Amino acid sequence: MTLRVLAAGDNFVLSSLLKSAVLHEVPDAEVSTVDFPWPDVPFGKVAEVDEATGTEEEMISALRGHDVLVTQMGAVTERVLRECPDLKLVAVSRGGPINVNIPAATAAGVAVCYAPGRNATATAEMTIALMLAVLRRVPETHAHTANGEWRGDYYRYERCGLELEGTPVGLVGYGAIGSRVAKVLTAFGAEVLIYDPYADPSLPGLVHDLDDLLTRSRILTLHARVTEETEGLIGLRELSLLPRGSYVVNAARGALLDYSAVVEALHDGHLAGAAFDTYAVEPIPSGDALLSAPNVVMTPHIAGASKAVAEKAARIVAAEVGRFARGEELANCSNPEVRDVHRR
Known part of the structure; x- marks a missing residue:
């Protein structure tokens, strides 16, 4: 079955970088893209998650029907998880998945991973x-x-x-x-x-x-x-x-x-x-x-702002998508119990 991936990028970790990296790992994946306006529009709280961009409605509209989400700032709330039942993996291209409701993702059986050390x-x-x-x-x-x-x-x-x-x-x-x-x-x-x-x-x-x-x-x-x-x-x-x-x-x-x-x-x-x-x-x-x-x-919180960081972040989360597609253990998973359930 073809893996359906949404690359939800922004003006730093570009959707094109995410898509290219995912296709390098999983060449036969079906990758769609959506773009959010960060950092031109500051991140903030979206429903119950912090440091996120866009709206729940925008995310739901783009994410429905996809198995995997790769993103940096896209909001993954309880509502988003509830209305996107096909979702199985969220890969966040930052040092921690702050923009994801981890307990809700775990309850929904969605594994969440991230990109430590990217910057x-x-x-x-x-x-x-x-x-x-x-x-x-x-x-x-x-x-x-x-x-x-x-x-x-x-x-x-x-x-x-x-x-x-x-x-x-x-x-x-x-x-x-x-x-x-x-x-x-x-x-x-x-x-x-x-x-x-x-x-x-x-x-x-x-x-x-x-x-x-x-x-x-x-x-x-x-x-x-x-x-x-x-x-x-x-x-x-x-x-x-x-x-x-x-x-x-x-x-x-x-x-x-x-x-x-x-x-x-x-x-x-x-x-x-x-x-x-x-x-x-x-x-x-x-x-x-x-x-x-x-x-x-x-300086305005830009220590992690380099082209290399964006490219590295895309590669790290894409590698997680590759592991997921091959049924391997995820390297940086916030809720590994979800994957353990899937293996059993």
């Missing part, structure tokens, strides 16, 4: 870019120079930043992204310190106490997942443990960090600078104190 390299590279940008004041000096101002005062000792070579850099989290950041920092000659309770105890540079890491780090960069233990992990007390004149970088999740504490530390000079790609509230509200804080580099 690890891109985010690690962006972390280093943010770090260098804030250390060497790249955005502000570019703005002056492009405006015709030749500002030699940035060569004054007190306005100069740090080099990475020889500088203690503390990493909170040593997963797919943190480990890549550590590798690049090592190549720069930085002194890499790591705090991660789940890391191999023999890992070079591992520090077993967060406070110890903070007191020893001139640059702090965050790479942990948001859990009950890590939400709000770095607040005013923790920032105060950093040596005066330190820097903070966060390209992970906004919930890890108290941004009001960062603003306070920047204004009183305890922090020399900060660089962020993620925030407590996104988009950043107009008038937020962070927008006027000194020596802050900010």
